[in-house]
Amino acid sequence: METSKVIHAIYTDDDVLMSAVKRVKAEKYHIDEIFTPFPVHGLDKAMGLAPTRLAITSFIYGSIGLVFSIWLMNFIMIEDWPQDIGGKPSFSYLENSPAFVPIMFELTVFFAAHLMVITFYLRSKLWPFKKAENPDLRTTDDHFLMEISIHNNQDELVNLLKETGAVEINIVEKEEAH
Structure with a gap:
């Protein structure tokens, strides 16, 4: 197992999250995942995800x-x-x-x-007894989490995420299975 650093930017408002996603994508950063307590309309398009089949x-x-x-x-x-x-x-x-x-x-x-x-x-790779992949339990209640991988750009990312309205920014070691 390899470990890599990711940034978890936490937001408390879905509108702020949506504008943050647009800003981060405009700055050419790749958003790995977004965890939300409810579906956010238009988030898939803002992230550039392919439509579902x-x-x-x-x-x-x-x-x-x-x-x-x-x-x-x-x-x-x-x-x-x-x-x-x-x-x-x-x-x-x-x-x-x-x-x-x-x-x-x-x-x-x-x-x-x-x-x-x-x-x-x-x-979705959901089956009985699957371990939850949610990095922060607050995202099941009222917080939104944006996860971005760090590639020698930690300071720029942290500054950008602060500008977008993140209420909390954490640097986390994430294990990756290969």
Whole structure:
């Protein structure tokens, strides 16, 4: 394990944090991570993060659910065990498709929701018994933390972060796994 120095700049207001992020990015520094107690609108764009593809995966998962529901209902109600329910004989899937619409909708939503949650957890590397990576517990309550790696520029970074309105600046040794 290697250790490296990082600066933790703590802010108490999301608007001050947003302007600080814009200023730090304008000065060509790379922000490693930002910890916030709630989602801050526009922070991803200010940091220059790529847009999420979770909506695309949601559409794909919903389509899988729809195809699965059509296959399942056709197999169960038409091929495997056809029944005359309420005077509606099971001659073909298309003749009975209006009765299957609620099931198609529910399985589409079920697959999209559950597979999106699983994808989000895997993509975020969240799993049971994972050790928390939050460097300061105050960021779960009312503080915002910006983490920036130091590369022989500690004094300039500290001065810049003070100018942006940081209420506290800490230099921390961070362990990196390789």
